[in-house]
Amino acid sequence: MAKGTILLAAGGTGGHLFPAEALAHELIERGWRVDLATDERAERYAGHFPAAHIHPIASATFGSRNPFALAGAFWTIWRGVRQASEVIRKIQPAVVVGFGGYPTLPPLYAATRRRVPTIIHEQNAVMGRANKALAARVDAIAGGFLSESASGAGAKIVITGNPVRPAVIEAAKTPYASSGPFAPFRLLVFGGSQGAQFFSEAVPPAIAALPASQRSRLKVTQQARAEDVARVRSAYHEIGVEADVLPFFTDMAARMATAHLVISRSGASTVSEIAVIGRPALLVPYPHALDHDQAANAAALAAAGGAQVHPQSTLSTKALMSLVGGLMENPGKLASMAAAAKLAGRPDAARLLADLTEAIASGKAVAELKKGARP
Numbered sequence: 001m002a003k004g005t006i007l008l009a010a011g012g013t014g015g016h017l018f019p020a021e022a023l024a025h026e027l028i029e030r031g032w033r034v035d036l037a038t039d040e041r042a043e044r045y046a047g048h049f050p051a052a053h054i055h056p057i058a059s060a061t062f063g064s065r066n067p068f069a070l071a072g073a074f075w076t077i078w079r080g081v082r083q084a085s086e087v088i089r090k091i092q093p094a095v096v097v098g099f100g101g102y103p104t105l106p107p108l109y110a111a112t113r114r115r116v117p118t119i120i121h122e123q124n125a126v127m128g129r130a131n132k133a134l135a136a137r138v139d140a141i142a143g144g145f146l147s148e149s150a151s152g153a154g155a156k157i158v159i160t161g162n163p164v165r166p167a168v169i170e171a172a173k174t175p176y177a178s179s180g181p182f183a184p185f186r187l188l189v190f191g192g193s194q195g196a197q198f199f200s201e202a203v204p205p206a207i208a209a210l211p212a213s214q215r216s217r218l219k220v221t222q223q224a225r226a227e228d229v230a231r232v233r234s235a236y237h238e239i240g241v242e243a244d245v246l247p248f249f250t251d252m253a254a255r256m257a258t259a260h261l262v263i264s265r266s267g268a269s270t271v272s273e274i275a276v277i278g279r280p281a282l283l284v285p286y287p288h289a290l291d292h293d294q295a296a297n298a299a300a301l302a303a304a305g306g307a308q309v310h311p312q313s314t315l316s317t318k319a320l321m322s323l324v325g326g327l328m329e330n331p332g333k334l335a336s337m338a339a340a341a342k343l344a345g346r347p348d349a350a351r352l353l354a355d356l357t358e359a360i361a362s363g364k365a366v367a368e369l370k371k372g373a374r375p
């Protein structure tokens, strides 16, 4: 017999859904039934979600300035609030936990109206718009990279880190470079859950510019947007570099575990996973993220010595080639970056967030929890 039901709300991209999935595993292990409220966009990422029931909830963004589009969005969100309210009435969750992104607005808003305890989890160093809109109404704000002092909502913030999925915890058991003495040299390139056009354009020419002796040692795994896959594959084929190129790798954690160097964006889960598994990384923050400053996510890992951060605008083919080529010749530096990244990792984030969830479900307030935590 389950302890009760906890409703998680997450949608949109993998960056919101994967931390929810990690919390779900932890809560189920503790004897809770977990349901998920999500939008249809998230179906791509929800395949492995261990929810007892998935509730599709209507949602929309207020992104447009067109008054008709705005009115439409408002109406859709209101429809979502009514749907979510009905779900909450039926399943009587002990607490509702939202993971950011506009699909979480209706379920969290409906929960606060029905006086069900609520938590939002913010993965990023800078709070996203949906979470900002909900911050004043919820009981607790859990943070991946947030800082308690920097935000107006500081009193409600509990730093838990970003929960990573069980496959990541498993991958973290693999010591760095256990797949061989850097020959072949495994390079993993990916752009977050939706891919990155920039890497498709920039990385193959940089690899082509490496001396043949380095190129012949390379094995590349590269995620590319579906429309770029064929071009990236043939670019590597032409220069004789073995490359796995796909729009999405479902075994990303295992691929990270065997990588000697990662080149990626700095979305919150990406940075958290690189740290937990402990791999050296060249991080290139997505320059156009509306909601999240990816550079701020990368900063802590860089400060710990686990990663280098390079703005996209500085990465000419030559610059990228010499960064990769230089690191390939310096296994000692790579190994020390890997060790530093691992020290910065938070493998206990799912446990801490589950502790907070259970405390809020039992009616405790964040202020009480913080008082209890003081020596």
Ligand SMILES: CC(=O)N[C@H]1[C@@H](OP(=O)(O)OP(=O)(O)OC[C@H]2O[C@@H](n3ccc(=O)[nH]c3=O)[C@H](O)[C@@H]2O)O[C@H](CO)[C@@H](O)[C@@H]1O
Pocket: 013, 014, 015, 016, 018, 100, 123, 124, 190, 191, 192, 193, 194, 223, 247, 248, 249, 250, 251, 252, 253, 265, 266, 267, 268, 269, 270, 271, 273, 286, 289, 290, 291, 292, 294, 297
């Ligand atoms: C453009 C944008 O707005 N991005 C945001 C989005 O990123 P995005 O959705 O890309 O999220 P993250 O970088 O946080 O996570 C990407 C996740 O996808 C996984 N993965 C990736 C590629 C692949 O082939 N297979 C795979 O499994 C990674 O292992 C990781 O778990 O949400 C994040 C969390 O709020 C934010 O920090 C990002 O700023």
